[in-house]
Amino acid sequence: MSNEVYAERNEGIATVVLNRPDKLNAMDGASWLLLGEVMNGLDSDDDIRCVVVRGVDNRAFSAGSDISVWGEQRTTPEDVRKYSKDMEDSLEAVFSCRHPVIAAISGVCMGGGILIASSCDLRICAESTRFGVPINRLGMTVSYAELQTLSRIITPSAALEILLEGSVFGAEHAKELGLVNRLVPDTDLESAAYALAEQIAGRAPLVNRWHKKFIHRLMDQTPLTEEEIEEGHAAFETEDYQTGYRAFLNKKRATFKGR
Numbered sequence: 001m002s003n004e005v006y007a008e009r010n011e012g013i014a015t016v017v018l019n020r021p022d023k024l025n026a027m028d029g030a031s032w033l034l035l036g037e038v039m040n041g042l043d044s045d046d047d048i049r050c051v052v053v054r055g056v057d058n059r060a061f062s063a064g065s066d067i068s069v070w071g072e073q074r075t076t077p078e079d080v081r082k083y084s085k086d087m088e089d090s091l092e093a094v095f096s097c098r099h100p101v102i103a104a105i106s107g108v109c110m111g112g113g114i115l116i117a118s119s120c121d122l123r124i125c126a127e128s129t130r131f132g133v134p135i136n137r138l139g140m141t142v143s144y145a146e147l148q149t150l151s152r153i154i155t156p157s158a159a160l161e162i163l164l165e166g167s168v169f170g171a172e173h174a175k176e177l178g179l180v181n182r183l184v185p186d187t188d189l190e191s192a193a194y195a196l197a198e199q200i201a202g203r204a205p206l207v208n209r210w211h212k213k214f215i216h217r218l219m220d221q222t223p224l225t226e227e228e229i230e231e232g233h234a235a236f237e238t239e240d241y242q243t244g245y246r247a248f249l250n251k252k253r254a255t256f257k258g259r
Contacts, residue, residue: 005034007042012049012201013194014042014099017056018116024060024108028069029083035116036090043097046258049201049208051097052193053120054104058186061103061129064111067138087112088145094119095149096216098209100200104193105129106186110168114179115149121212124196125171125180126189132168152219154178204240205258 008015016038018025027035042048055061065087094101094116103120109131117123135142142150142163150159158177174180184192200208210231217228235241240256247254 004031005038007038009048012047012205013197014045014048014051016042016051016053018054018062019056020066021056021059023066023068024063025055025113026063026066027087027112028066029086031066032083032087032090036086036093039090039093039097042099043093048099049205049258050197051099051101052104052197053094053101053116054190054193055106058106058126058189060108060113061105062110062113062116063108064113064133084143084145088143091115091119091146091149095152098212099205100208100212102193102197102200104189105180106189111135115146118149118153118179122182122196123180124182124184124189124193125174126186127171127183128186129171129174130168131162131171131174131179132166133162134166134168136163136166202256204235204238204244204254204256206238206240207235210235 004018004020006017006019008017016035018027018031018035020026020028020031039051042051100122101120103117103123105117105123106126106129109117109125109129111133114131114133133142147159150162154162154177158179161177171180171183175183182192214232217224239259240254243256244254
């Protein structure tokens with residue numbers, strides 16, 4: 001199997017590495033499929049408590065889609081639809097992963113790279129990172145599904161600024177637009193991302209998964225069912241609740257087991 005996207009595990013923290021350094025981690029059809037497969041595999045692993053997505057080196061998170069292969073992979077309408085579906089399915093796999101997912105962003109983050117980062121729950125960014133979606137220079141559109149990924153985290157006005165201007169912009173402006181949660185010095189990105197991952201992994205994993213599920217559900221405007229409302233109280237029946245409650249009373253640090 002190709003290692004253009006792969007996962008590493010260190011206790012409860014998984015790292016998903018975008019590994020096409022000669023292309024600044026730009027994604028072709030095969031690597032989009034791999035991203036989805038890797039994320040789906042992590043989603044099913046009960047031992048994972050947090051996921052970090054990053055580029056293989058600090059030159060790029062991802063330069064987006066690999067335009068150099070479009071002559072082979074996006075030639076006919078059928079090719080275009082398949083490529084788009086594979087990409088959208090992989091973005092959905094990142095977004096719907098039940099574990100918390102952090103994007104550690106450095107270097108270049110363009111086009112599809114922004115969409116991968118936007119599908120993560122939290123985004124930590126090196127100060128020198130450059131962003132952009134200059135797709136109107138190519139005479140093509142972003143699909144509805146791809147726009148949904150972006151519009152989950154930024155306003156329509158911010159999305160239109162990025163798309164209509166087609167400009168490359170810096171990390172400070174990315175934070176102003178809401179694309180990223182936190183900026184750190186370039187040399188601190190890795191330590192900051194994994195410090196946050198360890199903090200999250202040390203909290204009750206069932207609660208983290210529930211909160212992510214609840215927030216995602218609230219993006220859907222249909223009324224909650226009685227079963228969904230009841231699930232909001234399920235944590236009180238877990239062993240982790242008893243562990244956390246007693247640790248708080250005794251002024252000790254809780255060790256959660258995810259049950």
